[in-house]
Amino acid sequence: MMALRYGDEMVVIDAGLMFPEPELLGVDIVIPDISFLLENRPQLKAILLTHAHEDHIGALPFVIDDLPVPVFGTEFTLALVESKLREHGLLDTTERRVVRPGEPFQLGSFKIEYIHVTHSIVGACAIAITTPAGVVIHTGDFKIDPTPTDNIPFDLHRFADYGQKGVLALCSDSTNVDRRGYTGSELSVRERFDEVFANATGRIFVCCFTSSIHRIQLAVELASEYGRKVAFLGRSMENNTSIAYDLGFLHIPDGLLLRPQDIRSAPRDQTVVVISGSQAEPMSALARVSVNNHKSAEISPGDTVILSSRMIPGNEKDIYRMINHLFRRGAKVVYDSGSYPPIHVSGHASQEELKLLINLVRPRHFIPVHGEYRQLELHAELARSLRVPHLEAHHLQTGDLVEIDQQGLVRAGTVPSGRVLIDSGSADEMIEDVVVRDRRHLAEDGIVLPVVALNKATGKIQALPEITSSGFVSPELANGLMARAREVVEQTITSSSIEEIGDYAVVKEKIRRELKRFLQRQTNKRPLILPVILEI
């Protein structure tokens, strides 16, 4: 989230979420602290969204109630936002305004123009904001793809125009600043996909991020070429593809679609399943298919699974475990192992593209955004190394307040910032209820510790699960409740497959989820639940 203020008018760019480090037990998502915006609420005119990835729009449902301003974005971005708002019952109360690249509009003192960029999602834009003090450009997330699959090129000319007229500040995506050279084009994935499709005999599962409409379009096109029908599997995959189809961003030839419930009965060599779960999230569709626990689909020996996505740092072990499961079921698995042609390409610009953009825009101030400390530092250094006349590069931290003009940048202190932790109430992609959890009050709801002794080889529990609790309910009440809670835990394990039980992350998540539901129903409290598995 970045706020831009001129006089007493302010706009905010993006409102993203993060997923917490595993040490933050009991927290599902993390959103920005908006205290500063609340304090300056009357100044806020709009929230401008660059694109529809979770780390840019995910916090919106949690902040829009307190910041009821119009939300701007491209058609596809707002469609995904609307789907979120609907889930949270916020659709009717939120004003949305569709923006088209190249059609600037005025908002108080700001002239705002969306500029089309290439990225791993459709409808991604940079935003150029012209203020009386100068132009500020925020790139959003981008790469400079010379051959985008939808033939809509990165709008080099608009950036060049702004660069020619003079830009006060450029805020640019720092994700891949540690990669030399150029990021591969989205088109370069087609060669490898084609090779895999040509050689596949059984079903083909294609797993990618559910917002990667370009990648999904590729799977659909190849399915059509190779005489296969396409099913979409997984809640957000079904949701996103349906939105993209309705808006005309995803083209599916007539008669090509296969319903999830028909996957099992369709001829295997005429089937493609586009499926979610690229990060091996325990309850995702592919994770469940990999342990043969999905109602609509299964792996048969000889099926092919394409993992066309990045392994997000921290998830590698889970992903490799899922890949092993898939191999055990007899699948051929094609995953990103650095070989060429690539099965996945990044959506973020590498060093040469980042340099090109800075040289095009040649801003007075360069402010790296969208990266950890090391990436912001490297990006600032990269910008300095270009020797653009008068360019100053600044490494800013979340919470830094700065004042900029042609004279320079003044650090004007810091504002409250940080992370707000959200316990979304459920992990199976369904938002049942949401609590912006004040962690200081956690002690009131207490901690529940189910301890299960498991034999990994047999998948059997060795003794009745123990449940310890602290600060949760009165001991008397707890006794009866805990006896039933033990049964819930036991039931959860008994109903799991041996492969699920071999995967402690999955067992723990299942126990946590079931117990949470049970305890909330019984007591209306939401204790922190920490499952402990003892392997014996």
Added chain:
Amino acid sequence: MMALRYGDEMVVIDAGLMFPEPELLGVDIVIPDISFLLENRPQLKAILLTHAHEDHIGALPFVIDDLPVPVFGTEFTLALVESKLREHGLLDTTERRVVRPGEPFQLGSFKIEYIHVTHSIVGACAIAITTPAGVVIHTGDFKIDPTPTDNIPFDLHRFADYGQKGVLALCSDSTNVDRRGYTGSELSVRERFDEVFANATGRIFVCCFTSSIHRIQLAVELASEYGRKVAFLGRSMENNTSIAYDLGFLHIPDGLLLRPQDIRSAPRDQTVVVISGSQAEPMSALARVSVNNHKSAEISPGDTVILSSRMIPGNEKDIYRMINHLFRRGAKVVYDSGSYPPIHVSGHASQEELKLLINLVRPRHFIPVHGEYRQLELHAELARSLRVPHLEAHHLQTGDLVEIDQQGLVRAGTVPSGRVLIDSGSADEMIEDVVVRDRRHLAEDGIVLPVVALNKATGKIQALPEITSSGFVSPELANGLMARAREVVEQTITSSSIEEIGDYAVVKEKIRRELKRFLQRQTNKRPLILPVILEI
């Protein structure tokens, strides 16, 4: 661990350990189940070690008491083993026999020959075992490095000899089977190191695996060329380099060595610190330096840190967090981001090398080893794709018992196998005491749950830590004890730097360690300690 039996004589190859998945709380290391070997104890003649990496020798101190047979290995391998045995008080009771490559020896019906291979550690060998039923070759870990830094080439000729005479079975390293092409030579790292050394103005920290003597030698040579002295920092780094130096594997010019206690006072531009902690282990030397909490060394702005090692899957997030800390302290950090020339190369063979070896040895049976399920499967497929006459490739799992001869391979059932969990009593590289923990008895020692409410921004505790325990000590005793335990936790946090506190993995590990010590001293029990951090 692999056992090879002919008649009633048996040898075991390697005895490695694994590090547990984080879900296995309270477990520090995992070793193989040796039930089968205990049942067949009289048949066991020897343990043959291929090389001195932890995943090949780490379990030795835990099994040698029950399997008191001679241990064979090269000079360097046994030197590292001896250092371990000494720590466990097992040196005097363990028979060790130094083996030299190319000098075969007889052991009952087995003729055993060590064959020199290139790998990321010195003294790495394959083992060829000639039995009356045929020759079995186990590669250990290897790559085929055309330009090893010590000029001792991979012994292609011995493999060719065996291949010419006929080999019954080849067991080969599967680690990098998913990488196309060739793995880079150890020499290719020198170019990048040289570039970094040439441009460095402050101190240079070089972090790599502590057994990577080739890599350490490179740092020493460049230090000497660029007029810098070298200090070794971190317990296992100091230990391993001292052993390698004594044995003549590490050459250090006279007067080049700098003592750890002299690092701070030495001229920064004349200092190289070779340091352990490449996986950002919370108590490792570099992790402590990165948060300015090491007694002997610190980062000054302008210092350079080279991370010359692989990020082991599962550790990426911790490593990137450490890198951010280093950047914050003003260091330039050079880490493996896929750019060329490489700052690190793998020690394991890629596809072309694996094919070359199979074609050289052309075994009757091919058995992939050293990999997860997916890697073993891919390696078996790779071998089949070569069309070596009569070659059969078999995907075996841990615990499979097979009988092989020229006719074929017969699956003869499975033997008990699995994982034994070890709680080493301490996490700071010091082995104080070791418990092969029978997890069924864990309930007896109970569970202790320290809950700390932390303000990440200020690094302050918001309330006195809560401690909940279950099945640990009697409630009366617990009250007094827990009051003091709360103080221990509080003390641990108060004495930590704000950067450590921002790093929950570190805080948790510190709390776990201090509390474990305290409780064990007070009660002689070893409960499972699960620190919970609440961010507020």
